[in-house]
Amino acid sequence: MKERIIYQKIWQKLSSYKNMVFLSGPRQSGKTTLAKIIARDFNNQVYFNWDDIPSKRALIQDPYFFEKVDRLDESIPLVIFDEIHKYSNWKNYLKGVYDRFAKEYKFLVTGSGRLDLYQKGGDSLAGRYMKFHLLPFTYSELTNHQYSVPYFINHPFRFQEDNQTDYGLWNDLFELSGFPEPFLKGKKDFYRLWSNNYQHQLIREDIRDLTQIKKFDSLEILYSLLPLKVGNPLSLSSLNTDVQVSVDSVKTWLEVFEIHYLIFRISPWTHKIPRAIKKEKKVYLFDYAQINDRDIRFENMVGLELYRAILNWNDLGLGDFSLHYIRNKEKEEVDFLICKDHHPTLLIECKLSDENVSSSLIKFQNKLDVPAIQLVNKQHVGRIVSNQKNKILIISAPRWLSFLP
Secondary structure, eight states, X not given: OOOOHHHHHHHHHHHHHOSEEEEEOOTTSSHHHHHHHHHTTOSSEEEXXXXXXXXXXXXXXXXXXXXXXXXXXXXXXXXXXXSGGXXXXXXXXXXXXXXXXXXXXXXXEEESTHHHHTTSTTOTXXXXXXXXXXXXXXXXXXXXXXXXXXXXXXXXXXXXXXXXXXXXXXXHHHHHOSOHHHHHHTOHHHHHHHHHHHHHHIIIIIIHHHSOOOOHHHHHHHHHHGGGTTTSBOOHHHHHHXXXXXXXXXXXXXXXXXXXXXXXXXEEOXXXXXXXXXXXXXXXXXXXXXXXXXXXXXXXXXXXXXXHHHHHHHHTTSOOEEEEEEEBTTOOEEEEEEEETTEEEEEEEEESSOOSOOHHHHHHHHHHOOOEEEEESSXXXXXEEEETTEEEEXXXXXXXXXXXX
């Protein structure tokens, strides 16, 4: 069992602030496993899963069923509500539970994207919980060599010695994705079977149960097109022509994919960028190993590493971090820009094997005056080159990502 240490630390911090914590993330990313790891620190624990018929019956018969569970000692119990978002009245139920028992119990509520819907206006749970995200395995998580976030931001050119870099682990993630089941199984044929089944189940079961969408064939067609769109600004009008539905439907369905952690999107950065692309977002997949183009798959894999970090830093309250890309109308582009509190902090460009410095990276570094990294999906690369008053690090991707907090 992988310990998911990064996420355990986030839980420890957030649960010290509030006695109800929400954990959300992609289906089959390890939320239930993490909940059970967290539960090991509690002598008294109650595990509830809405998909388990006896659990469901217990809640319906007695909403405060956890009070009847015998305790081993006088310490505060942990109650885990797994998949409770499938209960139609779950939000009001948890509000009542929190208001009555917040001083007597700790509550961990796990589920997929549905939990995020109620972050928005009219949330009766507002002020009652903290929230964090769990994503599939990433290289930076599994190597567990991270610096603190402030140190990383101030020293972005630190990287791992080449002979200590686990290129085998990196390649396994590249071929199998970071989802625990196919990654731990370690077989490409199993991954393909798992991936096809995962997409079908999520669209035909989870999205069907939690939305009013009826055109599932068109929904599956839309998702099947996205691996070909990764890494480029996404045109809704182009997709609506391909899928033969309205632009509004495409927009809504992409939001549904995002809510259910099939995709994530990043917005363009425009400040100080002449003739910048301003509207079109770029789309990336959580299940990136299905992308056939290895250059694009590498960019998506790096994007997920950065996206995981941004989510975790925000979950910890370390700042207002965001992930962007830069592109102008001349099609000059840098893949990623990390911002803190709406200020550019770090540029990152991805190249499958090209060790020559990207001319776009040079140009946009001079515009923004921030450190720049060029990640290469190639072993044994590591050098620093000058760019006027700035410097650019060209480095094998896992050597740099191993220190990503």
